Amino acid sequence: MTDRAETRRASRRAVLAMFAVVTVLVLGGVWLGQAADRASAVGAAPKTAAAQKSRPAETQRLEQSHRTADAKSAAPVELPGVRDCGAGEPVLEPRIITLACADAGAVASDIKWEHYGADGADGSGVVLVSGGAKGVAPASFPATFHLYGAKNVDGKKxxxxxxxxxxxxxPSGDSTETYTIA
Incomplete structure (x- = not known):
């Protein structure tokens, strides 16, 4: 009977080990299956403000909607824009903002603005972080965004x-991050 008890323990260990291996393989397959979605999201995001300039009608609508009702007594309100990596023309209500300008490794994307005014802007979207050169898949992190500190930079607000x-x-363990974008 002693031999039989040892055989039974060995089979329990074998079953437990097989269960662990199968679980790891299934979870790894799910994660790798989603890697293509994450990679295409980063690749599809335009990297420059030039890609966002294709909305001139929307920009005109924004400028007109932010003017005061009484045109005789008030001048039009100039809304501040966002300069991609501190260069180029400011873009109103950008849907993409490059956060890591050195390598475009982090990009705020799919931004939907709930409020966009001269005093600040609040919106939500995702931060796409590239995986780097080591073959790590890019990841996306849901986030909210707050623009502030409107100033005249190179003659433009x-x-x-x-x-x-x-x-x-x-991506970094911090729940909030602050970026200088001028």
Whole structure:
């Protein structure tokens, strides 16, 4: 009987080990299956402000909607824009803002603005972080964005700061990050 008890323990261990191996393989397959979605999201995001300039009608609508009702007594309100990596023309209500300008490794994307005014702007979207050169898949992190510090930069009104607050998982472990974007 002693031999039989040892054989039974060995089979329990074998079953447990097989279960662990199968679980790891299934979870790894799911994660790798989603890698293509994450990679295409980063690749599809335009990297420059030039890609966002294809909305002139919308820009005109924004400028007109932010003017005061009484045109005789008030001048039009100049809304600040966002300069991609501190260069180029400021873009109103950008849907994409490059956060890591050195390598475009982090990009705020799919931004939908709930409020966009001269005093600041609030919106939500995702931060796409590239995986780097080691073959790590890019990841996306849901976040909210707050633009602030409108100033005259190179003769154009532009926001100078961006706060990012992550909703859940974060790329760096911090729940908020602050960027200088002028």
């Amino acid at each position: 532009a926001f100078t700061g961006l706060d990012v607050e992550y909703l859940g998982a974060t």
